[in-house]
Amino acid sequence: MKVLIVEDDPLHRSYLHEAVNAALPECETVIEAENGTVGEKLARDHKSAHIVMDLQMANRNGIEAARTIWKERPETRILFWSNYSDEAYVRGVSRIVPDGAAYGYVLKSASDERLKLALRSIFIESQCVIDREVRGLQQKSLGQTNGFTDSEYEILVDIALGLTDRAIARRRGLSLRSVQNRLQHLYDKLDVYQSAGDDHEDGRFNLRARAVTVAFLRKLLNYSALERAEAELQEWLDEK
Amino acid sequence: MKVLIVEDDPLHRSYLHEAVNAALPECETVIEAENGTVGEKLARDHKSAHIVMDLQMANRNGIEAARTIWKERPETRILFWSNYSDEAYVRGVSRIVPDGAAYGYVLKSASDERLKLALRSIFIESQCVIDREVRGLQQKSLGQTNGFTDSEYEILVDIALGLTDRAIARRRGLSLRSVQNRLQHLYDKLDVYQSAGDDHEDGRFNLRARAVTVAFLRKLLNYSALERAEAELQEWLDEK
DNA sequence: ACACAAGCTGCGGGTTTACGCAAGACGGCG
DNA sequence: CGCCGTCTTGCGTAAACCCGCAGCTTGTGT
Known part of the structure; x- marks a missing residue:
């Protein structure tokens, strides 16, 4: 198994790298990209099927990158790892996720354990994992209760x-x-x-x-x- | 010497902690705060004279915190350490820095070396250190060339x-x-x-x-x- | 099939914006 | 002192905006 990490902060990148190694012993290669543009390119070149992606990067943000990646290979599994749970992000993500694709949304404030669990669930078990806090927004956002059409x-x-x-x-x-x-x-x-x-x-x-x-x-x-x-x-x- | 770190990202916080230890051997105590509110309180309790501060924190952002800290003790030295060089931030900071105060503005993308140098310059030599990229904005911003009154x-x-x-x-x-x-x-x-x-x-x-x-x-x-x-x-x- | 809610549309009006024109006010500067 | 550039203000107008009222088209439910 190969995992691609797309994240612009070097500290977070190496933290992710370690987390992936620890959570996924069956993963033999980890490659890194420091922005969305490079991320797209590497995903294409390596036909990556497993990606951890930051939203909010300077060059080309995670949503844009994910959209083009998913357009080329909809079965790609992507774990979004973000600092924020802005409704704008949540809405942006759920707008682009292909039918039946496995993906995840985990906040950076989550514990090590949660991150590792999410990695296994998504990449191995093909499940969707949405952070609780984010999930709340999603319901409100897509349902009409107090949310926006x-x-x-x-x-x-x-x-x-x-x-x-x-x-x-x-x-x-x-x-x-x-x-x-x-x-x-x-x-x-x-x-x-x-x-x-x-x-x-x-x-x-x-x-x-x-x-x-x-x-x-x-x-x-x-x-x-x-x-x-x-x-x-x-x-x-x-x-x- | 005591140094107070105000930064909400745990990874960045511990990175800063190490950098301070490495750059300032004369510093015997480092204390940490994970948001602006706590930062203000600790600064008051410890009468901190040396602070490294993140802008953009969830609870109470760096500019707000710095303002109240400087209001209480204008001679406090503050190094702002930020991901971004938005003109909005630069303008916000230069609006609140007291006359003759020593402060700094360094981007998180700067090298280890630059950060450590800045730490010494500000805390030991009482100099102002402004990242080159930020400096450019400042000039344009405060001068009138293409900038805003x-x-x-x-x-x-x-x-x-x-x-x-x-x-x-x-x-x-x-x-x-x-x-x-x-x-x-x-x-x-x-x-x-x-x-x-x-x-x-x-x-x-x-x-x-x-x-x-x-x-x-x-x-x-x-x-x-x-x-x-x-x-x-x-x-x-x-x-x- | 009928009723009812939700969304689209035209009409008409009162209010707010955008802006040209032109008359002062203020501050340097030779 | 008089000249000039910048900033402020009033007047007036055309356009854009906010919105109540009312007629229509849908889809949904019983």
């Missing part, structure tokens, strides 16, 4: 990118009014009106901008989600 | 928070028109008009929202800056 999330991203209502309408194939309709739902759910009208009509917010901020503060959005969305936007703009 | 940065934060023009005017003591004036300058500098009018008048952006996004993508803003700004905003709202 895909369409709401979509429009959130669109205004975060700075598109006008009209542009969003064109991009998503909707009428202007529908876009504004969805926006209203979004404002509701994000509770953007909060301290707006409490005193007088004084400290009112710009709803559109405020919504984006609140989403950021709630980890619904984060830098890497923005980055991806921006890339998709440019793509869409180019193809006219 | 304080007033421009200020208004950027305000719209990022989601305030209306009117609210900003009230908060900053300006007229409505002046606020809009500053906004225009900001839009210019952020080059928000970019692909707006190239094809036709099609894919136009919502300037206000777009400005925030671009600032994020350029690392002019980041999560922790937003967080701080939000806290200040709430404070201002409370005191009426």
